[in-house]
Each structure stands twice: as structure tokens, then as C-alpha cells.
Amino acid sequence: MSSPDSFIDEVAEEVRRDRLYKLARRYGWIAVAAIVVGVGGVGYWDWQKGRTESTAQEFGDGMLAALDAEDAQVRALAVEGVSATGDQRAIRDLTAAGDAALGDSQKATEMLQALIADDSISPVYRDIARLKAVQLPDNRLTTDQRLEVLAPLLEPGHAFRLTALELRALIRVERGETDLALADLAELRSAADSTAGQRQRALQLMVALGGDPEAS
Secondary structure: OHHHHHHHHHHHHHHHHHHHHHHHHHHHHHHHHHHHHHHHHHHHHHHHHHHHHHHHHHHHHHHHOOOOOOOOHHHHHHHOOOOHHHHHHHHHHHHHHHHHHHHHHHHHHHHHHHHHHOOOOOHHHHHHHHHHHHHOOOOOOOHHHHHHHHHHHHHHOOOOOHHHHHHHHHHHHHOOHHHHHHHHHHHHHHOOOOOOOHHHHHHHHHOOOOOHHHOO
């Protein structure tokens, strides 16, 4: 390569370096910021994960300690005292309501109704609260109120539909609506996804009501 060509190449290289340096000074902060955000994001994720695990651990320990009491009412009060938010609060209150129902059905009913009305918790916990509210041993809800509570669970395809169907049949028996109860029981027996236990209970109740199992 001739000397002039070499000189031109050197000058071109210096120009490229000068441009690169200016670009780095002008836009280099973007790359630095991206690195900082990336590292910071990973750090935040790790911190958040650790915090979530720590909170879950504290909640679990608190619940285990509260459930250690032998008396149901003492246990219910201890469970209520466990610090919790969101879905953990739903789990806490569902547990407390179960114990409270053994001595104070009105309080248990109010706790479950509060969960049912709380849009901030996951739907599955609200649905479980509906089932528990209908099954309280000394139920303070009228049959009309219990049917209303069950209604959303009876929608086609709902995960708890068959359980709700069985409960509705029992409510209809209580109301003296034998034909409607038998229709629910027949549907329960014929459902492809009903359990053996559900089919057996449905059969026994149908016989007790004077229905014809063979006709379903």
C-alpha cells in the first residue's frame, strides 16, 4: 500500500474514532442506564421474592400457632388475630369462621358474607365462602338467602357446580319442594364428572324422598 493511501486510512480511522467518542459522550448514558435498570430490576425481583417468601412464612407460622388451641372459640379468636392481607386474609377468615360456627353461628355468617362481598380477594376463596355459608350447622340465612348465595356456583361449567347442586337439593327438601329436589339429584347422578360419593348420596336421598332412581 502506498504512503498516501496509508495516510488516508489513518485519517479515516481517526475520524471514525472521533465520531464514536462523541456518540459515546452523547448517548452512552442510555447504555449505562439500561445496565443499571437491568441490574436494579433483578435486585428488586430478588428482594420482592424474598419479602413474599418471608411474609408467607410468617403467616404460616402464625396460623399453626393459632390452630394449636384446643377450644374452638379460643382457636377462632387466635386465628383472627393473625396478621394477613389479600388471599391470606381470606384463608385466615375461612378458617376462623369454621371454628366460630361451632359456638357463634351469627359471627361465622357475617365473616363469610364479608368474604363473599370482597372483590379484592381471588374468586375461588369467595366461592368457598359461599359453600361454607350455606353449610353452617346453625344457619342464620333463610332458604331464599342460601339459594341466592349458591346461584353463581350453579352456572354451567363452574368448578363447584355439582357441590352447589347437591346443596340446592337439600335446601329444596327443606322447603318441601320434593320434585325440584329430585330433579337436582337426578342431574347429579347423571353428571359425568360427579364423584362416586356424590352419586351414592344422591341415590340414597332419592330413595328417602320416594323417588324412582331407575327413572332418572
